[in-house]
Amino acid sequence: MTQAAYGIGIYSAPEAARMVGMGAQTLRRWLLGYDHGRKGEPLRHEQPLWNPQYDPEESEGVLLGFRDLVEARIVNALRSKRIGLQTIRICMERAREIIGQDRPFSTSQFKTDGKNIFLEITRDLDEPQLIDLKRKQGVFRRVVEPSLADLEFGPDGAERWWLLHGKRTIVADPERSFGQPIIAEHGITTARIAEAVKAEGSIESVSKLYEIKPRLIRDALAYQSQLGLRQAA
Known part of the structure; x- marks a missing residue:
């Protein structure tokens, strides 16, 4: 990078x-x-x-x-x-x-x-x-x-992409984390969250560790799952 x-x-x-x-x-x-x-x-x-x-x-x-x-x-x-x-x-x-x-x-x-x-x-x-x-x-x-539909535009063009349709929780924003998928509220990449859940063994443990609401962690995992399905297709 x-x-x-x-x-x-x-x-x-x-x-x-x-x-x-x-x-x-x-x-x-x-x-x-x-x-x-x-x-x-x-x-x-x-x-x-x-x-x-x-x-x-x-x-x-x-x-x-x-x-x-x-x-x-x-x-x-x-x-x-x-x-x-x-x-x-x-x-x-x-x-x-x-x-x-x-x-x-x-x-x-x-x-x-x-x-x-x-x-x-x-x-x-x-x-x-x-x-x-x-x-x-x-x-x-x-x-x-x-x-x-899930893109936000500024004066010059597309500025961010909300990655879970109909939700404003997971975003790709070129001004944050090099545009990698992140939890919008916290700026932590979805990949890091997925790794943390795997290491800690539960969503609840990661929620306490990072002080992130469980529903946001679930959204991060849902997006990572989408990426995995696309890779396998």
């Missing part, structure tokens, strides 16, 4: 992938680009979907900032509906032109006016899945909007 810049957050590709719920190798391909082609034909190089907040040439491995995490979450939501990567690439390029930022999906403008922006950037695209979703009352409302 020595490369972490204050207020940006820092995540390895495997950490970010677990939080988003996707494969680390796929995430690396989105951030670094990749070569592909049919056997016997020259390879074609695909550029990164966006430039990560940490320069890969200066980092020890692929590192993401908090804004990268949010971009990945929305792109992954689109991919989960089998919308093609090239279509998503075109959408991101058009959104950059409208919003004027390299990571358009994690901006406050996209949060406040995302429906209209998305209608504009998907105009004339003939992606079958995208057309189907439009007929069913909109890709933005059904796919993108849920990915924005």
